[in-house]
Amino acid sequence: MAKTWQAPLAAFDAAAARARCLGYRRRILDISQRVGALHAAPAFSCMEMADVIYHGLMRRGNPTEFHDLFLMSKGHGCMTQYVILEELGILASAELERYCTAEGILGAHPDRGNPGIEASTGSLGHGLGIAVGMAYAERLKRSDRQVYVMLSDGELQEGSSWEAAMMAGNLRLDNLNLFLDLNDFSGLERMSETHTAFYPVREKFEAFGWEALAVNGHDAQAVHAAAAARRGQRPFALIGKTVKGRGVAFMENVPIWHYRSPNKEEYAIAIRDLAEVSS
Amino acid sequence: MRNTFAQTFYEAAREDPRLCVVVADISPAGAMDKLRTEFPERFINTGVAEQIMIGMCAGMALRGLKPFAYTIATFALFRPFEFVRDDLCYQNLPVTVVGIGGGVTYSTLGATHHAQEDVAIACAVPNLRVIAPCDPAETRAATRWCIAQEQGPVYLRLGKAGEPDLSSGAADPFEFGKLRFLKRGADLCILGYGPALKVALQIAERAQPRGVSASVVSVHTLKPLDEAGIAAVLTSHRRVVVLEEMAPRGGLGDAVKRIAWDSQSRCRIECFSLQDEFIHCYGKHEELLAAHGFSPAAILRKLDM
Numbered sequence A: 001m002a003k004t005w006q007a008p009l010a011a012f013d014a015a016a017a018r019a020r021c022l023g024y025r026r027r028i029l030d031i032s033q034r035v036g037a038l039h040a041a042p043a044f045s046c047m048e049m050a051d052v053i054y055h056g057l058m059r060r061g062n063p064t065e066f067h068d069l070f071l072m073s074k075g076h077g078c079m080t081q082y083v084i085l086e087e088l089g090i091l092a093s094a095e096l097e098r099y100c101t102a103e104g105i106l107g108a109h110p111d112r113g114n115p116g117i118e119a120s121t122g123s124l125g126h127g128l129g130i131a132v133g134m135a136y137a138e139r140l141k142r143s144d145r146q147v148y149v150m151l152s153d154g155e156l157q158e159g160s161s162w163e164a165a166m167m168a169g170n171l172r173l174d175n176l177n178l179f180l181d182l183n184d185f186s187g188l189e190r191m192s193e194t195h196t197a198f199y200p201v202r203e204k205f206e207a208f209g210w211e212a213l214a215v216n217g218h219d220a221q222a223v224h225a226a227a228a229a230r231r232g233q234r235p236f237a238l239i240g241k242t243v244k245g246r247g248v249a250f251m252e253n254v255p256i257w258h259y260r261s262p263n264k265e266e267y268a269i270a271i272r273d274l275a276e277v278s279s
Numbered sequence B: 001m002r003n004t005f006a007q008t009f010y011e012a013a014r015e016d017p018r019l020c021v022v023v024a025d026i027s028p029a030g031a032m033d034k035l036r037t038e039f040p041e042r043f044i045n046t047g048v049a050e051q052i053m054i055g056m057c058a059g060m061a062l063r064g065l066k067p068f069a070y071t072i073a074t075f076a077l078f079r080p081f082e083f084v085r086d087d088l089c090y091q092n093l094p095v096t097v098v099g100i101g102g103g104v105t106y107s108t109l110g111a112t113h114h115a116q117e118d119v120a121i122a123c124a125v126p127n128l129r130v131i132a133p134c135d136p137a138e139t140r141a142a143t144r145w146c147i148a149q150e151q152g153p154v155y156l157r158l159g160k161a162g163e164p165d166l167s168s169g170a171a172d173p174f175e176f177g178k179l180r181f182l183k184r185g186a187d188l189c190i191l192g193y194g195p196a197l198k199v200a201l202q203i204a205e206r207a208q209p210r211g212v213s214a215s216v217v218s219v220h221t222l223k224p225l226d227e228a229g230i231a232a233v234l235t236s237h238r239r240v241v242v243l244e245e246m247a248p249r250g251g252l253g254d255a256v257k258r259i260a261w262d263s264q265s266r267c268r269i270e271c272f273s274l275q276d277e278f279i280h281c282y283g284k285h286e287e288l289l290a291a292h293g294f295s296p297a298a299i300l301r302k303l304d305m
């Protein structure tokens, strides 16, 4: 018997999303105090988009079973995925407490086999290719599953990402949804200053046969509305303009927070200043 | 080791305008940042794009420059592998590919960041010389050698940061392609490379009160391997132990056994390495090594020491 899947909410509750994301950021900062490094800024950058995917787009049968698929191609952003999976009851809190310890199962990149993780990533520029393969497989199986994949802008410097983008266009994969965390920073530099030919981005996807749209990636409402309004028939790229480290003022656009964990004092300041992010 | 490499390279780059470093979005540690500020044209960041990092190095070498490619070991060798093979090795160009964090140094980052088969892979490619220094001082010597040579490609496997000094009391200086005795003994000889040699010195220390005199050798040049030197070690010692933070196939252990067979050695040989496995453990470096059965305790136990 065919299973019925709960469709995503047509009306997305943005206020609830903002509250959730505030909680996620606090949780990540808490965990940061137990490890030397955890890629906080990359996690904060893609937070609202990941929340929209999990809470507003992917369909599920019950709270812990998703019908659609999600890949964190920018594997170093996995803290965002972990805290969302925790809140959904898919990842045990005890595992987040054991993050990056020999006793636990969670490392600094997603690992297939762990709850809620579809593929092992961490080397950049792999996720889109895998997502293309998954989307094609779902098409062959005549399934209505959608594939969602989160990429960073640095990942689009990898040639492999563009091979995948071109193939998705060739195949007209209408069940593929790319979310780009366009924070303008790779690990080292501001790309609009140092790697200017990277831009424009939207036009590149369009040239490869994608439907592409740019929105504010921290505005959950706008992200949801844009994704929900996609026209179909082609792969879809939602280009989320974001700020690396968003939500903690001293981390925003400051490269060291790509990897470093805040010390005690910095943590206290971050927690004190945390507020809901809406844009 | 990273900082020593950077400092050594920076000093040389001030003298030699042909020296360039091409990185793929890796933060310029230590003196690399000085290089970037003082000689911005000779510090090239391709972004997160390792294939063009190697491709550019090839083109620059073809036109007379001396480029070094520099990033995390997996992304220096595995990601752009065919570019290393065809562009650098096939055409035998003087380019040094520097891999940071050889072995499982990046212990919490998972297997995508573990260069646990790099030495085997690099040694399999014609023309590619492979060097894995054991400590900062040896890194300095190896880097200088790479800078001075004009013959062809090199894979320079480094650790990350905070490696202890192992070679200040060495019996020999660093000489490319030659075994380097850190300590000379008569009964037992421990061969190894990289920071893992720290365990070798511990074994030697334990052996002494038992009346076993141990040699410790840094086999910093994995290719070309000092086969004559290893054959001599197999003749002059009763027992040889090989230590490598690398996969169990295609590394130093296999090479030592082959040399022993070819030279009809009767020496007892014991090899320790990582497992032929992706171990899903995200603890400290020591903990991941222990999960591979490569902890000092496990090695000493197996050696009955």
Ligand SMILES: Cc1ncc(C[n+]2csc(CCOP(=O)(O)OP(=O)(O)O)c2C)c(N)n1
Pocket (backbone or CB within 6 Å): A041, A042, A045, A074, A076, A077, A122, A123, A124, A125, A152, A153, A154, A155, A181, A183, A185, A186, A187, A188, A244, A258, B024, B025, B026, B048, B075, B079
């Ligand atoms: C193939 C590859 N090369 C290099 C790295 C090392 N690395 C980790 S994150 C990162 C860059 C991060 O920038 P970006 O991809 O834009 O992600 P952001 O953190 O800005 O979201 C790099 C170079 C990697 N993980 N994979």
